[in-house]
Amino acid sequence: MSLSHPVLSVSGLSKAFTIHQQGKRIPSAQDATFAVHAGRLTALVGPSGAGKSTVLKCIYRTYLPQAGSIILHGDPPLDLATCDEHAALRARARDIAYVTQFLHCLPRQPTVDVVAAPLTAIGVPLPQAREAARIRLRELDLPERLWDVAPATFSGGERQRVNLARGLVHRPRLLMLDEPTASLDRRSADLVVAAIRAAKQAGVAILAIFHDPALVAALADDVVELSRPAEAACAA
């Protein structure tokens, strides 16, 4: 596969929330169009309220978009905006990783199992999944004494590395990052940035939101600017 091959093509993506109780319609993302390529990092930029996170959540199917298409290229290509739920779940399990600044995981689960979870979900036996998880955790320099502890007590930087390790463990084609270095100390942020670079090198297509313009400059191959939805679109 050529490195410039598009993994994801988003076109005309719009999302607005309808709050029935208040009779309100709140536009969030307006007509987003861009592509993400293998081995390249596309950064979404724009003012707060431009719908950057909304676009990621639409791609992940956490939000249902009103308009547009979200094509995950493959054989056959899949439109994540309209495909059925099982196809979306399968794309999540195999192709897409979504890493936010928060680590959402099952309580009471040891870190190594948290990281191994995406592999066991696609049928990899637990011992092999754990082995792969340990490799990722070592790459991200998470102290080994933490591996068998649940991440609940970890520092922000440790948690974020667990989060990223889990995102990368099953070698997704598309990695989505929502402010992965927010509120991290310098050393942790550097480790995360290094991991992102390594993933890019390995051919992963990355779609990212960074709070820090310096990171955009340092990591992005493509930059997509989103603007706040027009007021005219606000009429319910």
Add this chain to the structure above:
Amino acid sequence: MIDRIQDGPVIEAQGLTRIHGRGCPDCVRLTGDVHGRNVCPACGSVVAVAEVSFRLWPGEILGVMGESGSGKSSVVRLLHLDDRPSAGTVRFRESHGRAHDLASIDEAEARRLRDTRFGMVHQNPHLGLNFGVSAGGNIAERLLCCGERRFHAIREAALGLLDRTEVPRARIDHQPGQFSGGMQQRLQIARALAPNPELLLLDEVTTGLDLSVQARILDLILSIQRDLGVAMVVVTHDLGVVRLLAGRTMVLRHGRVVESGLTDQILEDPQHPYTQQLVMSAL
């Protein structure tokens, strides 16, 4: 497991409807969420569920959410063949490929499926366990239903299932009446798992238990999904339970599906006014 999806769905329900009473041609049209009722004004029949359609894939956990009277338990009763639909079809496919329409199955075949292919865990342990026999006996009954006739094999399998569900081995010959509520539920799960079922139905299994006990049972259910890949339907009124367990969720109200989707979508981007209200009141 997700990779088993290509085998096809375990359950495929189409237009599942259950009307208690005489029924009339207008029952379904005059009831449901848009009318805010499930009693037919024309004939007085109760429309427990109507036009429920869904698919359940191997290894998947489907959440069924709703308040009491929404029809969620009716769906479970129909799936478990404790009741038959007034209309609609439910296709159940066994792993070796044999498919059945549960809506028109005969009673002997229904018994076979209940005994060997399904597992059911009730909110009330008195419905799911035989309190007159030991914990081991409760598990043995399911194995005996499947034709196991070796005493020692039954004993070994029962011990294995107790280990699996974290019930101490030493309790195998105790009667469930001597167990704590959480342990009774775990024993129910052990019993349900005994024949290696292809469909596990869980009806409000954590309702009314202490939070720490609930957590242990939810962990157990997740590990069962991870290790055994059995398809499950989890009925609950608790958003926290579907959030933790279910990949997809179906929201019922007045016997109708008002919304269904990926669980995180239902929780973060609910479309239907009722779901929005439900999510907002919980958060």
Add this chain to the structure above:
Amino acid sequence: MSALLIAGTAQRFGFLDDFAVREIRRGLLKALAVPGYQVPYASREMPIARGFGTGGMQITLAIATPLDRLKVIDQGADDSVNAVSLRRFITAACPGLATTTRTAEATLIQTRHRVPERALTAGQTMVYQVPYPDPLQIVEPSERKRRLAHAHGDYARLWVKLYEDVVRFREVSISNRYPARVAGRYVIDPSPIPRWDLPKLHRSPVAHLFGAGREKKLYAVPPFTDVEPLAFDDVPFAVEAFRDAAGARRRCARCGAGDTYLDQIPQPDGGDRWQCNDQDRCAERMEER
């Protein structure tokens, strides 16, 4: 069917009216045709109370002819109060019907609690007085559910009872009424015969007819039919061993038989005396000696 009247009277042979005879015979035919299946029937009022053997007695009265020779036993004895009363009533209702205590001579044997020790021969008929016809009764109180379970061949809860027994006593503790599968299909309660007698039903050359008067059920084991006790593959069914402390087979204190079902009779000196339960067979053997 024309009524068989007792000579010189208007009294019917066999006490029962034509309709009752016809119904019971039809029921028995059905029971023989579907081995082990419990056929419901309208149990008649008899001059003895229900629960005292009316089911067996109705079968005997419905099938006996003046050509038969009847033996009635209760707990292996021909001379106990119940056996004597039943025999007296049946012979009064069936003039000309001969009686005997010898198993080999009888054509019709009505019994409670025992199958004779002497091997039965083709042409004889066994009639059992049954208190509880349904083996599932101990595990399922609802008759409707029991019938469904029989129809579906679902005996899992009965098996659970065996499981619980093995757990508690390391063996199946059922001493009598041991459930058995007939012809590979229905499981029967063989009436309160001891385990010792159950193998005698397996491929027996005679018809075994069971009547439960109070519960209004008839069932049967036809000749040469498989009767298999329910048992785990690795905890086999076993009859009573009758072994003494040293492990030797006990013998009858009267006739010396070492191959019969024995009664344990406590003695004033604190010891036990063991002797044949089947008194006629015991007497026969003593005569032979």
